[in-house]
Amino acid sequence: MAYLINLTHLQKSYGKQTVLHDINLNVMPKEIVGLIGPSGAGKSTTIKTMLGMEKVDSGETLVLGTQMPNRQILSQIGYMAQSDALYETLSAKENLQFFGKMKGVSGTELEQEIAYTADVVELTPDLNKRVANYSGGMKRRLSLAIALLGGPELLVLDEPTVGIDPSLRRKIWHELKLIRDQGRSVLITTHVMDEAELTDRVALLLNGKIIAFAEPKKLEEQYQVDSIEDVFLKAESEEAAE
């Protein structure tokens, strides 16, 4: 199997605190993988070490078959960070044009993609506003639109639905499923348990450890519960008892 992402035995500490303990995680073509866990579990650290933005202490990180860090690979991924990296003095449209060109999209194709992605995140009426005047949720939506530009084979989205209304959240998940059905893949972090049910496979992260990783339905069967939230609670109490 040619994994798009393959993390093996990742270990990472900040000072005396071990933040990632032996993380093993992979993403295959044409799937949505969720990385779910409470605040401080290590979701962003997993993503940042995976993309080479933070150094790992040990373990191997392969993204699109290449050892990270690698700038070339980074430019092929649709990455949405947890904090927005936008040009505040420019309009949303100018941001999209800038990042689109960086990804090698231009001309009519870029204009079409901007129109499409702005519609997905419901920013069409606000495209000409300066980002400095955007709300926090609008900035998240713009960051997501930027990540979608260029139709990357792999999307890595760090909490993309924080601060986003339920109806738009549903629309975004619909888009992610379309992306998956086109044969592309998504790694998404969230602390919203309901969203875990929408993934093809979900990794439950607790205190820097992956305590379970499988299809949501399989996990529910294995733990004999009806929701990922209950899987998490059960797995958490088993972990604490060990």
Ligand SMILES: Nc1ncnc2c1ncn2[C@@H]1O[C@H](COP(=O)(O)OP(=O)(O)OP(=O)(O)O)[C@@H](O)[C@H]1O
């Ligand atoms: N640069 C850093 N220096 C020291 N500690 C850090 C650093 N970055 C993260 N940590 C610590 O690592 C742990 C995991 O943080 P991380 O941001 O990965 O969690 P998270 O699961 O993404 O949380 P959230 O959902 O709140 O974003 C936390 O205890 C955090 O304080």
